[in-house]
Amino acid sequence: MLQHYLKITSRSFVKNRLAALINICGLAIGLTAGMLIILLIKSEFEQDRFHKNIDHIYMLLANSRQEGNIRTGSSTPALLTGAMRNSIPEVNYAAHCSSNSQQLLTYGGKSIYEDGIYAEPDLLNIMHFPAVQGNPITTLGDVGSIVLTVSTAKKLFGDEDPIGKIIRHNNQHDLKVGAIMQDLPSNSSVNFHVALPFRIWEQENAGTFRNWDAYVLATYVELKPGANLTAVNKKINALFPTPPTDINTGIFVYPFKDRYLYSSFKNGKPNGGRIELVLLFAVIGVCILLVACINFMNLSTARSAMRSREVGVRKTLGATKKQVIVQFLGEALMMTTLALLIAVILAVLLLPSVNYFTGKNVTISLSDWKLWLLVTGMTILTGLIAGSYPAFFMSAFQPVRVLKGVITNKKSSSLLRKGLVTFQFIISIFLIITTIVIYRQQSYIQQLPIGYEQSNLIDIPARGDMSTKLGVMKNDLLQLPGVMAVSAGADDLVRFGGATDGISWPGKTADQNFYINVSDVAYDWVKTAGLQLLEGRDFNPAFGADSTGCILNAAAVKKMGLKDPVVGTKLGNNTIVGVVADFSFNDAFNAPGPLIVYLNHGPLSHLFVRLRNDADWQKRLTQIEQIVKKRNPDYPFEFHFTKDVYQRQFKGIRSTGQMVSLTGILAIFISCMGLFGLSAFLAERRNKEIGIRKVFGANVTKIWLMLSQDFLKPVLIAFLIAAPLAGFAMHLLLSSFDHHISLSWWIFVLAGILVLLVALFTVSYQGIKAALTNPVESLRAE
Numbered sequence: 001m002l003q004h005y006l007k008i009t010s011r012s013f014v015k016n017r018l019a020a021l022i023n024i025c026g027l028a029i030g031l032t033a034g035m036l037i038i039l040l041i042k043s044e045f046e047q048d049r050f051h052k053n054i055d056h057i058y059m060l061l062a063n064s065r066q067e068g069n070i071r072t073g074s075s076t077p078a079l080l081t082g083a084m085r086n087s088i089p090e091v092n093y094a095a096h097c098s099s100n101s102q103q104l105l106t107y108g109g110k111s112i113y114e115d116g117i118y119a120e121p122d123l124l125n126i127m128h129f130p131a132v133q134g135n136p137i138t139t140l141g142d143v144g145s146i147v148l149t150v151s152t153a154k155k156l157f158g159d160e161d162p163i164g165k166i167i168r169h170n171n172q173h174d175l176k177v178g179a180i181m182q183d184l185p186s187n188s189s190v191n192f193h194v195a196l197p198f199r200i201w202e203q204e205n206a207g208t209f210r211n212w213d214a215y216v217l218a219t220y221v222e223l224k225p226g227a228n229l230t231a232v233n234k235k236i237n238a239l240f241p242t243p244p245t246d247i248n249t250g251i252f253v254y255p256f257k258d259r260y261l262y263s264s265f266k267n268g269k270p271n272g273g274r275i276e277l278v279l280l281f282a283v284i285g286v287c288i289l290l291v292a293c294i295n296f297m298n299l300s301t302a303r304s305a306m307r308s309r310e311v312g313v314r315k316t317l318g319a320t321k322k323q324v325i326v327q328f329l330g331e332a333l334m335m336t337t338l339a340l341l342i343a344v345i346l347a348v349l350l351l352p353s354v355n356y357f358t359g360k361n362v363t364i365s366l367s368d369w370k371l372w373l374l375v376t377g378m379t380i381l382t383g384l385i386a387g388s389y390p391a392f393f394m395s396a397f398q399p400v401r402v403l404k405g406v407i408t409n410k411k412s413s414s415l416l417r418k419g420l421v422t423f424q425f426i427i428s429i430f431l432i433i434t435t436i437v438i439y440r441q442q443s444y445i446q447q448l449p450i451g452y453e454q455s456n457l458i459d460i461p462a463r464g465d466m467s468t469k470l471g472v473m474k475n476d477l478l479q480l481p482g483v484m485a486v487s488a489g490a491d492d493l494v495r496f497g498g499a500t501d502g503i504s505w506p507g508k509t510a511d512q513n514f515y516i517n518v519s520d521v522a523y524d525w526v527k528t529a530g531l532q533l534l535e536g537r538d539f540n541p542a543f544g545a546d547s548t549g550c551i552l553n554a555a556a557v558k559k560m561g562l563k564d565p566v567v568g569t570k571l572g573n574n575t576i577v578g579v580v581a582d583f584s585f586n587d588a589f590n591a592p593g594p595l596i597v598y599l600n601h602g603p604l605s606h607l608f609v610r611l612r613n614d615a616d617w618q619k620r621l622t623q624i625e626q627i628v629k630k631r632n633p634d635y636p637f638e639f640h641f642t643k644d645v646y647q648r649q650f651k652g653i654r655s656t657g658q659m660v661s662l663t664g665i666l667a668i669f670i671s672c673m674g675l676f677g678l679s680a681f682l683a684e685r686r687n688k689e690i691g692i693r694k695v696f697g698a699n700v701t702k703i704w705l706m707l708s709q710d711f712l713k714p715v716l717i718a719f720l721i722a723a724p725l726a727g728f729a730m731h732l733l734l735s736s737f738d739h740h741i742s743l744s745w746w747i748f749v750l751a752g753i754l755v756l757l758v759a760l761f762t763v764s765y766q767g768i769k770a771a772l773t774n775p776v777e778s779l780r781a782e
Helices: 002-015 017-045 080-087 136-140 150-157 198-204 229-238 274-302 304-316 321-358 369-395 399-403 410-447 464-468 470-478 525-529 544-548 554-560 617-631 642-685 687-695 700-734 745-771
Strands: 057-066 069-073 091-097 101-107 110-119 131-134 145-149 166-169 173-181 194-197 215-223 250-255 457-461 483-489 498-500 516-521 533-536 549-553 574-580 595-599 606-611
Touching: 017 274, 017 321, 017 369, 017 642, 080 091, 080 215, 080 229, 091 110, 101 150, 101 194, 110 150, 110 198, 131 136, 136 145, 136 173, 136 194, 145 150, 150 173, 194 198, 229 250, 274 321, 274 369, 274 410, 274 642, 321 369, 321 642, 410 642, 410 700, 410 745, 457 617, 457 642, 464 470, 470 483, 470 606, 470 617, 483 525, 525 606, 544 549, 544 574, 549 554, 554 574, 554 595, 606 617, 642 745, 687 700, 700 745
Parallel strands: 110 194, 145 173, 516 595, 549 574
Antiparallel strands: 057 069, 057 215, 057 250, 091 215, 101 110, 101 166, 131 173, 145 194, 166 173, 457 606, 483 516, 483 606, 498 516, 533 574, 549 595
8 A cells, every 4th residue: 555655645746846846946945944943942941951950950040120110130249148157058069160261371382361260169060070090179179170071181281191281371370181071062151261270260360269248259059959039049048147128139049051041131020032033943944844835835735626536536445534544644744755865965064154144063973862752742743734734635535526527616616726825925024024124123232322432442452561561561562653542441341340339329219220230431531532522621630630530421420410610529439530422332232331431540451552444453453463472462452342342242143134134035036936935836737727818819018917917916915914913023122122213104115125026026937937838839639
């Protein structure tokens, strides 16, 4: 029986080559998209799942009340970890670690910067990072040792055995390599290439370490199985010298396995995160597969008349309805299996590009049984959905009627096909409108006035003793022709990390309890950054009182409600000397927050150099490098263009826009393949009618319009349905940004015209081909 079905299926494929080719190609494209999306979604859900005890690992988060709302952060006091270990029996292990930072490692005249953290030994009891050599846990307990990953050890030592070698760390400490770990997996949220004993951080930040109010470290715990999280939270907050009185604030444990996908919080409660992007991709994948399935349904039912006699004969010879259904479902599954083979090849070829756009490192492995189980399930489900309607439709044929040439209600069948085509184009038009809106939003944000001149502004990280020599280096740099200004700051201009709610000002009310971004800068900061002064002046050595001065941005002035004149107003012990126009920092998609900068004569982390905008900038960079190396010879020279750092913020939305654009193009392509097949079939079925019309004087244009209008109506209806749906969805998306475009009418018209032209071009080929056919050929047998 199976051999018989395969023979019938293969004959059907050969006889209807165009329809089979369109169906296989459409399903292959749909399955390729589905397979790539499965890989991406699977990688998202596998984040951090390699830890053996992931179900018992928690991260400590902190809720604080600001302006009536609850804000959730991941920083905790350094003193908390030791208190938890000693006082809470549900805690197996507790460890804190610093944020990632660049660490200078020197060995044998070779110096490299590597991303590293300072961590307590128990972090490696909580998390599973396999060791290659040595014991990383005991190494982190030794203040004179260091843990490296395999790739970092290879960079420093080549083929030498690294264990026991002495490394110069940040030109300050000599540390012995005590252990080598495997490179951390790409699906790890905690990433580093160097792990340093936390006691080094403790020695360098003694004041912060002893302060319960200093929320600066990430804290992880492993709880015993069955621990009551509510009880644990109460015990943690009871450890503070002044426990929180507001039940909605304080420290709480949050499952580490959920932190990656559910990282967004609103008023202290989880409120989505990356899971929303995962759901978006899942919906897109389903939509593309549905479009491919609809193609199969349409072409199969359209050609049902050509196979009706086959069904009638089979039923007359005793075939049951179930057997006919199995035959047609088998054809669909066979075609889907062929499409899967093509899809696997396409997925392998396209995966490097997908990894480039998404920033991931997803691979296809033959041994990944979970992947192939999902792909197999998707393929079977796609085949069943695609073949279900044709199978049940054709199995319902009555032998007596079909053998007499009476098939079914052609009008209802035609309406169903038009409905399916309409649904296809609803999806396509929705994705095209989404693509246009995301592209315009991205372009709009990138073209917004940033508030300062980014071009030819370089940021040189102040490494080692360089931060104490900024004044001397500034004088040296200003001697170079083409260097317009030099300053320094604790933060780069793109991201300001510090914030406080402890600032007082005249007229401050009880409800004005909000965080203000704070930073320290050097003289000429406003001039070097290219900021616009609204009032007052820049920090200037000519004014001795600037040591107690500060500069605000316009957002801070507005939020504080300061009255004119603002310059001269006291903020605690500091006097406002200037107000700058708002400029973009921290979040390019939303309005800038309040910012206060103070003059600092001490060490700062970033040296800013403003260059003249001409063709000699590369020559000047060489001269700047010579000066920096002269004053700071023990550290490699490094610099960043501020513009490049700022543009990295758009990588996420750019990748999302590119993925949505690609899926929109795929959906339209598959839909048009179906239109092409349908138009070819209907032109073939109406060839005698076309011949008669031509004999009676119909010209090519009339015949083309007659054949095209039946296909363009569903496209127009699809536009009328998809446009308001897309408009509503895009309104919700855009309303989440402070800076966003307006939904102009031309966006929808453009999407409609694009889809209409593509559809018109697709059906026109068959329409014009049929119109140009010699009527003698089609009427020869009459």
